[in-house]
Amino acid sequence: MLAKGRGAKIRAPRRGLTKEEVDFDQTWGTLSTAFTEIHSKNSSRLSFEELFRNAYKLVLKKKQDVLYDRVVDLEKTWLKDTVSSRISTFVTPALSYDSSEQASGVQSNERRIAGERFIRTLKDAFADHQLCMGMITDVLMYMDRVYSQDQRRPSIYAMAMTLFLTQVLKHPLSNDHDVLSLLETVLLDMIEMERKGEVIDRTLVRSCCFMLEGLYSTFTEEESSKLYLRSFEPKFLKASIEFYRLEGQSLVAEADASSFCSHAQQRLKEEEERCQQTISPITEPRIKRVVDEHLILAHIADVINMEGTGVKNMLDNDKVKDLANVYDLIARVDPQKLALKTAVQKRVVELGEEINKAASVPVQPSAPTKTSAKTAGDSKAPGEKSLNQQTQAAITWVEQILDLKKKYDRLLIEAFKKDATLSQALEVSFQDFINDNEQSPEHLSLFLDEYLKRGGKDKTEAEIDALLDDGILLLQYLANKDKFETYYKKHMAKRLLMKKSVSRDMERQVLSKMKVKIGNQFTQKLEGLIRDTELSDNLNALYKEQVTRQGEVDPKRIDLDCRVLTTTVWPFETLFKKDNDEGTNRSYIYPAEIESVRKSFQQFYLSRHNGRKLTWMPSLGDADMRAVFTTGGKTRRYEINVSTYGMMVLMLFNDLAPKASLSFEQIQAETNIETPDLIRNLQSLSLVAKWRVLKKEPMSKDIKPTDCFFFNEAFSSQFLKIKVSVVAGGSRVENSEERRATQERIDNGRALVIEAAIVRIMKSRKNLTHGELMNQTLEQVSGRFQPDVNMIKKRIESLIDREYLERGADLAKPSYVYMA
Template sequence: MSNCRFANRHMQSLAKDDVDFDSIWTLLSTAFQEIHGKNASKLSFEELFRGAYKLVLKKKQDLLYDRVVDLEKTWLKDTVRARIIALITPAMAYDVSEQAGNAQANERRIAGERFIRALKDAFADHQLSMSMITDVLMYMDRVYSQDLRRPSIFASAMALFRTQLLKVPLGDNRDVLSLLETVILDMIEMERRGEVIDRSLVRACCYMLEGLYETFTEEETSKLYLTSFEPKFLDASVNFYRSEGQALLADADASTFCAHARRRLREEEERCQQTISQITESKIKIVVDKEFISAHIRDVINMEGTGVKNMLDNDKIQDLGNVFDLIARVDPRKGALKEAVQKRVFDLGSDINKAANVASEASAPPKNAPKTVSDGKAASEKALNQQTQAAITWVEQILQLKRKYDRLWIEAFKKDAVMEKALEVSFQDFINANEQSPEHLSLFLDEYLKRGGKDKNENEVDVLLDNGILLLQYLANKDKFETYYKKHMAKRLLMKKSVSRDMERQVLSKMKMKIGNQFTQKLEGLIRDTELSDNLNAQYKDYVNRLGDPDPKRIDLDCRVLTTTVWPFETLFKKDTEETTHREYKYPASVENVRQKFQKFYLDKHTGRKLTWMPGLGDADLRATFTTGGKTRRYELNVSTYAMIILMLFNDLGKGESLSFEQIQAETNIEIPDLIRNLQSLSLVAKWRVLKKEPMSKDIKPTDNFYFNEDFSSQFLKIKVSVVAGGSSRVENSEERRATQERIDNGRALIIEAAIVRIMKSRKTLTHSQLMTETIAQVTIRFKPDVNMIKKRIESLIDRDYLERGPDPTKPSYVYVA
């Protein structure tokens, strides 16, 4: 408090003193000139402050303010300006383009740097001097400048630097500022060409322009840097990058172009951070994006030999990442890149489709049919097996392609959602271009669910199955896949070829997560039936044990009771299902006895039900004894049920006796195609030829005779006798495919009708286009609907009085009939 009272009394005494303005001004002006002359060390700033303070107290601030402004103007005009102008030489007008001579360019560079260094030093000196002068005039600034809203003496002095130095005309419509900007732009262009420049010098000059304003108000937007230099810098950059982009596109490959573009972006970012100003960073990047990247990125992507196609084919992750980063800057939709990637994936997928078709055609049986029935069947079966392998290879190649592009999506495309969708669409397009894709995918899954992969461990098989299920989401006609998968799954379960039921359940569970439980409900019914059959067989064995059957050679029976509405009987048999289910097969007496016993057990347990026996889906284990030269050999044969019926006929024959083909057919009532296939397996395949055929040939004829082969021997005690194409899942032939498509179309008709009724019941009245749109939307989840089929179903519903036409024939519409 004592200090404050002392200060107040001191200032009051100064106010009472008489003040001679001229003498005080002489003191101040001399001191200010010394400050500008860098001789301020001997000055008494307290004395100078006191003098300025007196003048303000005596209301002389207006005059003091004006005198200071005049002094600074004179100093800048007579001293500083002359020094700067003297440094402007003809050499600064030399050409500095790449075509200019090195000597001239170097001379211009030296002259320019000398010029802007002088300007930089002059501004630094002016700032330092004015900060010291401002300290002396602090009281005037507070009382006069702030109260009367006049620019501070520092702001006025900075404005004088602009008007008295930078804005001085030099002729040819140029001034010092434009020359300064030209030199800076020259230096930046030289740096862009790879030369080393004095960055700190350029930064100091840009800092000067950031500290000078067009007006006294010193608004942010009125900085000389923003109003004068930056627009010229951006214009020069537009010209530079436009020219460089065109030249590079003509001379460089795609990888070089993209790497150069990324380097330019980094350089501009670094230049703004360290050389010019950070406020320009976003703007210069826009220039590079527009003139260098956006203008040429489509041409770079499609560049012949080195573009994206080449990068994709050769797994050039870094280059693809560069392309992605560049196009992401200028196009959020990544149009050009998306199109190039989609085209390449579709082309590669189409090649896979063509290869599969070629393999199928190459393995097709020759057009000149074999002379005998069995030869024709053998050729046909071989061809179908090869086509099945081609179908599995088709899926494996697609999975290999998908793994490749999944990796590219992660590593090069940064898991971008746009590119993910693009890849999905391209895979969908080429997969659905193959009409047999649902069947092929089902065969692939069947292959690994049957044997688990010969050369693969459990984890590898799991991965393959998972990937196969992923392809399911690409299928447009999922109902078609369901048809084939149901057929193949039924065979696996009935022929006991499935790896495990747990694996079957896991696959269905994964399918359910991908495409919904509506798709898997019927498939789950197959597993449910097999489990119920297991329980039923256990109960039957208890039932037989309770009966106390004394026969030690009693046949063990294991039945699969299948629900008619769940199992695809029409696809499990190659012949008419109705005829098969009503056919009376002739079983051996011992087998017939067991069959009747099980039937009684089941029907007693489930009154009102009916059992239809289908031996074509079963198998049997037989103990066979062969005696030659007094030596006896015993084997356990696993054969089809048909083969069991055939072989047991030979138990009643004497040694050397035979049965003809016609006799076997009459004794068993087995359909001729099935009989031929089973006799082929039993008599023509060397490794399990338990029957001999006369005459010996590759075909089966109605006049052939068959003998029990007493000479048969094998190194194995247990032998599985496979039937030719009996239980294997394979590609359908053209006739089977037509039948399958017909069944699918019939099912689709019902689904479409149900959807139409649901929609109309809810909406009551709809126009034709509205009903078509909503129907397509509802059924697309299962298959790609045919418009003509929808129209036919609408007509059918009208004929059956579910719908009626609207009253206005010019605007087709439909009304729901309750």
Template sequence: MSMGPGRRPKPKILGPDTSIKEIWNKLSHAIREIQNHNASKLSFEEHYRYAYNMVLYKLERAVEGDRFLRAVKGVWDDHTGSMRKLKDILKYMDKAYTQQQGLPAVYEAGLQLFLSHIVRSSTYPIHNHLIGTLLAQVQLERDGLTIQRSTVADCVDFLIRLDNPERLGGRSVYSTDFEPEFLRRSSQFYRQEAVAQLANADSSAYLRNVERRLSEESDRTAHYLWSNTSGPLQMLLVDELVTPHLQAIMRMPGTGLVAMLDGDRIDDLRRLYTLFLRVPDDAGKDALRLALRDSVEARGKAINESALAAASPLREDEEEKPDVKGKGKAKAPSAGATALAQALRWVQDVLDLKDKFDAILGKAFGDDKQVQASINESFINANQRSPEFLSLFIDEHLKKGSKVKSEEEIDLSLEKTLILFRYLSDKDKFERYYKNHLARRLLYGRSASDDAERGMVAKLKIEMGFQFVQKLEGMFNDMRLSADSTKSFLAFQTKHGPAPLDMSVKVLTASYWPQQIVTASTCTLGEPLAAATQLYQRYYDSRHSGRRLTWQANLGTADVRVRFKARPHDLNVSTHALVVLLLFEETKEDEVLSYSEIKSATDLADHDLQRTLQSLACGKFRVLVKTPKSRDVGPNDTFAFNDGFTSPLARIKIMQIASKIETPKEREETQEMLDEERKHQVEACIVRIMKSRKTMGHNDLVTEVAQQLSSRFQPSTGLIKKRIEGLIDREYLERTSDIGVYRYLA
């Protein structure tokens, strides 16, 4: 008959025929039935009695064990007390007789008698009962019951003091009789506990339990077991609870290492690291290091895939989002703007990921250098465009923009980007992109701070040496000399007559600046531009002899006032755009110029002319009217001056359509130029090494070349072998009679 919870039955002690195992089986069955909502079939009185008796059984075992141990301890105390008195009485015999006859001293003989007649008595089963009771008391405490530790400590103490009769290395009875069985049972207990705990699939709870068990066992050995047991016992715990389950602990879904990292659970991570450190032969640390590396690579792969999703070029005329009057919806970002945003987002995501793991490294892993190495085995180089993205990120922080940045913010951003720069394997590719971006900032006056620009170059110089930044510093020097030349040119005009327009000229040294910057572009400058350049040529020739100026109209900008019907506007345009606009100065109203006529008059290449006409006729501010209307410029189009152009702005900047992010074609061209440069660098390195060594084996030469060039890029073995063959063909090297050995030819 079942009973309600309001009445509590008086428990009855079960008979001796009911085992504790049977009791637990009945209780576990009842627990499962309750969870399955079948409680109506259970007897409350019966199962309450089971639980009562199970607890009572445990308590009785603890009390009975303590009573037995006290009795044994009492016998020991009585015996040793008597032996001390006998020792005093027979002191002279110990001194004059037993020692000479090679016999044990009286007190020692008494201890041996206690061992043989009490502890290891063949008549009474004291030995097994004593060891079993001690082990049972320990197990009861592990199960959560309170025992009399002092009683156990007293019995352990006399087992430690009792020597084996064989005197095997001076080992005590504790070491030979108790400790091995204690460690065996402990191993079995914790092996089973590990399986049960892992079934719960909670890494945090499992690690807390391991930490608790280690602390409990340490406390146990300190209070009532022998201190020498602590080392083997702690090792046993690690062997059973940690070592076999490293991967299981870290891979538990929702609670394992990934979840700990995602949630920044520093306490759990610190506990994981501390426990894994206990695993012998660094197996735990190695497992953690590899798991961290896998986690970083997985997160990095996601960042890379997200950043490379957009790859189209950015058109600068599409940067403006609101319309002119501030009405209507904002213009959706172009594909190019999205690509730039993704590039910048990639760098920021990588920096955030690095900051996250650096914080974890310091707070949870004690700045362990081996663990740090696994985090620093970065995925950065898996993204082939990382040098370009990193340079773009720096470009955005160093140029003038809508967001005002303090010097501290700029410096902090530069310091963080240097961290990523150290991981780049293609530093020479970064140098190429950085040089291009720096050139445009300097030439177009877009740098937010000259000090920040020079500070970044100084940081790169510290990282890579003078050779890496030599051309960058040369670009700064050209800008300084150009500023001085502008002042001198003004003084020259006071003597030789003023130029037809105000002109500021930047003179660039071809070897310092990017090739695409200094490559001559064809452009016929109309009046008054031609007259102004001729005057500057006279000035320059008066100061320098044997130098030739090549005018780069594609890099310049101009401010020009244009009269429209409604009102005049000051336009800021490229020099190419100014050359085109000047063609319409003398045209009649509604007169049109064909694409071919404009091309013939300006001598601009199709690529440059199309970009220029797009910015003037297809952009936001359309000062030219194109027929037919479209976004693209074709060879059959015609153009007319838009005399009816209106705008509320007095000063208008018409930006040249250009790419901030390389197109796939431009990227291929960059890689081709880079590969060509690398060929020469590899050959120069081979010659430099062979010139000093004279003769060298193939494998040694390949290794040395790769090592010397690793600071700039990672040359492949195939590339080095091809350059060696090329040098042999050009008779810089020769093969010797020894297979695989080269000789330098002076």
């Protein structure tokens, strides 16, 4: 068939046609015969110029309305008698089915083959109709221009498309079905087949959908009146809703969480491809909404909480891809990701509680006068071993939290796309379980102390820096930062005084990072510790210069290094805690050599700082001693580092006769060292095999007042330099008694902070209700600690008693007035 385009060029009729007489019936006969030939694909012998002239003459003779109606009648007849009849022959019993019923493979295949024949015939009929009407429209071009537009009647082509709808697609096949409904049913059945994994002719389905997109239910041809949107798409979406409702139920019952998520992602991809390649792109957002609502949203919470395969399992086993799938799915249907957020928070808190439980080893208070010790050959006393285990448990607690945080920070990036909602949820989870552990401030301080003190045995400098940075990062989660400050000051003071700090530069660096995290107010006092140690260094250098100038240099002179501490800066109440009432005013009996240099330094210091007072506190001092041991004529020399108390004890054995001894009571009388401190030092010197410089009789686990101690001439070691550690002398976890005392000091400090906040607020506002004062006070102090409401009330009462505040006159609405 020779195609004739709608834009074909037709030569204008010759002038004078208006004067010719025209026989309408004869002319229409010519045109109708030609149109029928065009539909019959026999147009090769037709003269389109002559046909155009005939139509043109009829319009000139004012016969256009009759011509228009005759063309419509001809098309109706052709479509009804020829096209519809031909299509009806392809409506076979195989197409008469209920799409909701399950069919066997053979029935499905039969339906697919019959359906493809049916819609291919319909598709071809529509394509032929379009082609033929394009040619006929060219012939009637002049009528369309001067008649259809003026009379506001549809163009012949538009009318012909509408006739295809009414005469072919609306052609009844039974009482309940017409060709269009059967077409839609076949298309939906084929789409469902494809969803179930069968192969269909996508091009054929696309052609039929394209046909429905090109047909309109109104002559105005508005977008919303497309047959595809009016008829097919609603049925497609309704069938899809049912399909995904049933599939979702089946998947949740039979599949695991990972499979569900992968399948849902695949379905979304398939629907996108189907819209782009098979049906229509305009349906894509709506079909995706169906999948979102009826497959994903309806079941995502159940999938997330699936026992054994849900998000908990994914988190525990680092299933990043599966978690990313879960996130992508829930992000489509819930901007808040509530189910995922809840599951992640719950798991983090559970893991945090497990870490807390593992670290909650009960700490027993140490006996004041009697401490157990291992027998000879063991390196640590049971009390020391227990304390070390508890301290290590505290450090492990921080390390495990850091590992947990690193893991979830990584998952936040790799699986959750740095989602702000989930990030906030993780922050809250970590904050919750970290503050559930009342010892978290102490544990964090011990962790930092461990790496600032020793630097890590098997770690590089970069690794240590990273660990310290991570530890400081946990500071932001602590609700009671003042409690951390108390412990950190205590541990830092010990590091500096016992010269165990890696370096002061590292200490400054850590304080600088803390300042960024929690503010200058916290680090101010800690910086004072470093400042005092540096001033002490300068003071010692000046003292040594003076000694040199005065000619007091003696090879045997004891080299003294003093730390002068400012009372208001250093935590004396924790560093120099005593088990008696003598406190720091106790008069120790130093060896004569020590006493001489002590008095010399004191005179030097007071000469430079008139009016000041020095109180000597040897409990955290240490001494380097040279010791000589002789047995069998062989002499062994060692350099031993001991505590100041240990030095005072060992110096007593210098003037003793060989094999002479000193009892516990004698040693205490000669030194005036407190009983608990003396016990700990004698334990270290006589019971620990690695540095048993003294021998004890009788050899037992206990130190008693009647025990005697001998210089151990037989002592030997493979090391020339030996450090004698004192039992429980380093930074460690506090026992219950110490913790109560620390909490009492913290509460006293908090009371002062609360009072200062109340006074500042009232001085500014002058008059506030009780509720307003409580809220503003809570807001001001919450950056340092979680205030107790009852404590605030007590501080208000105290300020009223001391006449800083007075109650308002209106008793019905409690308020306070500031008293200048």
